Amino acid sequence: MGLPPQLTPEQRQEALLKAAISRKRRAEVKFKIKNGEFSIDTVLEIAKTEDAVAKMRVKELLESLSGVGKVRAQSLMERLNISPTRRIQGLGRLQIKQLREEFMKSEHAIKPGKLLVLSGPGGVGKSTVAKKLREAGDFWVSVSATTRSPRNNEIDGKDYFFVSDDEFTRMINADEFLEWAEFAGNRYGTPQEKVEQALLLGRNVLLEIEIAGAKQVKAHLPQSVLVFLEPPTWEELVARLEGRGTDSPERRAERLKLAQEELVAASYFDVVLINDQVESVVRRLIELAHN
DSSP: OOOOOOOOHHHHHHHHHHHHHHHHHHHHHHHHHHTTSSOHHHHHHHTTTOHHHHTSBHHHHHHHSTTTHHHHHHHHHHHTTOOTTOBGGGOOHHHHHHHHHHHHGGGGSOOOOOEEEEEOSTTSOHHHHHHHHHHTTOEEEOOOEESSOOOTTOOBTTTBEEOOHHHHHHHHHTTOEEEEEEETTEEEEEEHHHHHHHHHTTOEEEEEOOHHHHHHHHHHOTTOEEEEEEOSOHHHHHHHHHTOTTSOHHHHHHHHHHHHHHHGGGGGSSEEEEOSOHHHHHHHHHHHHHO
């Protein structure tokens, strides 16, 4: 193998600039795919004349499509015998034909479910709303993985997936979580594969998680709908938090301070609902899932 060509500083700078422009163009295309502005056909046509798009990995293209995600993309590529590292420009005629046919059939396939992510400040009533929504039977319930030990009445696979610290770290490194966080010395995470499988089967999915976790989910699945639950008034939230008899005065003060910070995050969410009546919030969430 020969030595790589020696570039002058000017040539190196030019090459870096060209690479940055190509990355930006691919990011623009993926954004338009996620928003529904570009179909797979559109991107395949653009790739015929734009080198930057032609060099996009097929995996990135498929994962950007609404309702596809990593699990379906991997399954589809394996079925069509497309290498995980294959770029659009490397696709054969038969593979392009099969990809086009696959997504032409999608309008007759099962309509993917919707992923609603419910979040908000502590004490706002997220758990109560989530419980009522699950009782309505309209949503698939995600089971989280955790590194903490099971309690006496907890069942592995039903209450949580109980895993070791090493296994949890492996799952993080393999990008298997939609979101994860550490709390009180233990780690908790939402496995991505199970959620995507439920969505592909047409099930609506509800995740009741913290604000930081909601942002992680949006980064993994842009089609998710982030719902922020607000209290009717600040005074009512204070009353709820102070009414928790298990908290010390110091802990209540910490919770109030955190709640103030969390309320500011509402602007990041797709939908903001005021929890003045649990039944009306549940009805609105069901409407969001079916719109």
